[in-house]
Structure formats: structure tokens, C-alpha cells
Amino acid sequence: MGHGGNVIQELTTDHREVEEIFGRIEALPPGSQERKNLCDQATIELVRHSVAEEAYLYPAVRRHLTGGDALADKELEDHAKAEQIMKDLEGCQADDPRFDSLMAQLMSEIRSHVTDEEQNLFPQLEAACPPDALMDLGDKVRRAKKMAPTRPHPSAPDTPPANKLLAPGAGLVDRMRDALTGRGKESQG
Numbered sequence: 001m002g003h004g005g006n007v008i009q010e011l012t013t014d015h016r017e018v019e020e021i022f023g024r025i026e027a028l029p030p031g032s033q034e035r036k037n038l039c040d041q042a043t044i045e046l047v048r049h050s051v052a053e054e055a056y057l058y059p060a061v062r063r064h065l066t067g068g069d070a071l072a073d074k075e076l077e078d079h080a081k082a083e084q085i086m087k088d089l090e091g092c093q094a095d096d097p098r099f100d101s102l103m104a105q106l107m108s109e110i111r112s113h114v115t116d117e118e119q120n121l122f123p124q125l126e127a128a129c130p131p132d133a134l135m136d137l138g139d140k141v142r143r144a145k146k147m148a149p150t151r152p153h154p155s156a157p158d159t160p161p162a163n164k165l166l167a168p169g170a171g172l173v174d175r176m177r178d179a180l181t182g183r184g185k186e187s188q189g
Contacts, residue, residue: 007057007137008122014049015114018042022107036094039103043086046110050079052144056137061121064128071121078113082106 004010021042028035058072065071085106092099126134 004142005138006131006134007060007141008126008134010138010141011049011053011057012118012122014045015118018045018049018110019114021045022110025103025107030100031095033094035103036092036099039089039094039099042106043089046082046086048145050083052141054079055144056140057125060129060133060137061125064133065124071124075113075117075121078109078116082109082113085109 005013021038025035025038025042028038054076058075061072061075062068085102089099089102089106092102129137
């Protein structure tokens, strides 16, 4: 998930990639192990994306937008809800009776969040921020996603500076766990 461009282009491309994964999940039959594999893949991408937004996008929203504190706080609440659902999903197998319900909740939460960001927050940020600042934020977001955790950590701090200090360590531990278990590989087969 490193695409180039300014912060809005980077994050919008992330949104499209996650939506593509959601579409693939919806096309598979309930109970399919591939649904769980894709859920893990979506979780990895969503956690990286969220960490980057929390570290760089939302502080910029607070700094540059009138009413930015309220906007950023609302987005952080959305992240907290989604992160808790992802944590619950992490403990489910594809044939768990809760899996489909949790997956539907996650997709609904993320789709609502994406719509809000793309139709409300991003246009305001684009109007308020100079182009070079948006490009700089894009670079910072790409770097943050490379170091970010790959598993949900609902109790971790979500605002700077604590989130910037803890995310790289959690990210390293998560990536090691993923490598050992094969989690997040598109197909286990």
C-alpha cells in the first residue's frame, strides 16, 4: 500500500484496495477459509492505513481546518469502532457463527468512514492545505504504513506523539508473528 502522490491520492487508493478485498469476500460462500484469509489481508491493510491517518492526517486536519478538532475526533471514533471489530474477527475462524456478522459490521463501518472522508474531510483538506504540504503528508503516510502494526491494538494510543513512538515496535512484533504464522498471505494453498 504505497502508491505515490499526495496524502489524499494515497489514502483514496488505499480505500479502493480495501473495497476490492471486501468485494472478493462478499463473492465467496459463507464458511470459506478464503474469506478468513481475505479478512486477515483486509485487517492488515486497514490497520496500516489507520495508523498512518492517526499519525499524520488527523493532526493536519486539526491544524488546517476550521472545526478540525471535532472532525478528527469523529474519525478517531470511527477507527476505534472498526479496530474493536477487527480484534473480534481476529479470534474467529471462517466457520465461526460470529464471523459473517462481524465481517458485515466491519464492511459497513469502513464504507461509511470512507464515504465521510472522501466526500467531506478530503475536499476540505485539499482546499485548506498547500499542494506541497499535501505531498509531504503523502510521503509521511507511506513511510508510516511501512512501519505500522498489522494487527488491531484497540487499547494503543491513537494520537501523537505516543502513537508515533509505539507503532514501529508493535509493527515489528506483528510482522514477525505474521511471518511465522503465514497470516495475511492471499492464499494458503
